[in-house]
Amino acid sequence: MHNHQKIVCSVCHKSFSLSELIPARFVRPLIAERIASEHPEWRADSYICQNDLNRYRSLYVQDVLEQERGELTSLEKEVIDSLREHDILTQNLNDEVDDRATVGQRLADKVASFGGSWTFILFFAGVLVIWITINSLAMLGRPFDPFPFILLNLVLSCLAALQAPVIMMSQNRQETKDRLRAENDYRINLKAELEIRHLHSKMDLLLTHQWQRLLEIQQVQTDLLEEMSNKR
Missing domain, CATH: 1.20.58 (Methane Monooxygenase Hydroxylase; Chain G, domain 1)
Structure with a gap:
């Protein structure tokens, strides 16, 4: 009876039954930070529907991969800058x-x-x-x-x-x-x-840093696999 209670998703603001929503305390902290940055009304007692949660999971994975590529580029730039700024010791x-x-x-x-x-x-x-x-x-x-x-x-x-x-x-x-x-x-x-x-x-x-990011992605993938197995 309690599962049929209609609760509003804090992201899409649509009504769902309690069984179709995920409590905020079960959302990964990094994903919750992303949601809170776009939805200020997100709190510890909020709920999110499965579609929105999967969308933010995908966005998080995409951001991580883009940051990895950006960090490699910034590392190359940092090396070039360090070589450019430091004094060249070789001289005639x-x-x-x-x-x-x-x-x-x-x-x-x-x-x-x-x-x-x-x-x-x-x-x-x-x-x-x-x-x-x-x-x-x-x-x-x-x-x-x-x-x-x-x-x-x-x-x-x-x-x-x-x-x-x-x-x-x-x-x-x-x-x-x-x-x-x-x-x-x-x-x-x-x-x-x-x-x-x-x-x-x-x-x-x-x-x-890359190993930490890969571990975070693996945790998100594990959550998705567990949800898929529970649905089956």
């Missing part, structure tokens, strides 16, 4: 060091580069051959550097004495470049490690 250290080099340091690099080339070796060998030939054959009435070529030895000693510190200056600049390059490589590797850890954390959080 050679240009940076060269821009801060003084005139003397640049000259030392050029001298060291020329002194360690085959061009310098061949050029200097030619100068020695000409020097020795001129003073050995006595093409001049009085050679300016007769054997044993003391002047030549003096020139060679002075050249070696000047060339050694210049080469050391260039080597010091190269060591500075190597040190800066090693520090830059360390920063890049550290940033890459932190980015990978951050990405792993995001993926773990996303997977956990």
Whole structure:
């Protein structure tokens, strides 16, 4: 007798018997929140008909799936933004060091580069051959550097004495470049490690969130299957 009592559905506002309605306390909380957002008169003692409940269940599942697709898109956007906003550590250290080099340091690099080339070796060998030939054959009435070529030895000693510190200056600049390059490589590797850890954390959080959503969908599907089996 009580089942034949007519009660109004809080969603469609149509009258149904009590057996055709579902009490609000039996509706999933997330679905009830969706109903309450569209129907302010929805309360804990309200009732909803089966058709409206199934419609909101379908809308909830559809919203969950759309949010999943949207979350994947937002994750991609977040990764791109993070890469865009963070400072890029990779840089050309050679240009940076060269821009801060003084005139003397640049000259030392050029001298060291020329002194360690085959061009310098061949050029200097030619100068020695000409020097020795001129003073050995006595093409001049009085050679300016007769054997044993003391002047030549003096020139060679002075050249070696000047060339050694210049080469050391260039080597010091190269060591500075190597040190800066090693520090830059360390920063890049550290940033890459932190980015990978951050990405792993995001993926773990996303997977956990997806499992929660899938569980909620499964619960809704279980309710539908139970109702279908009860009707049979």
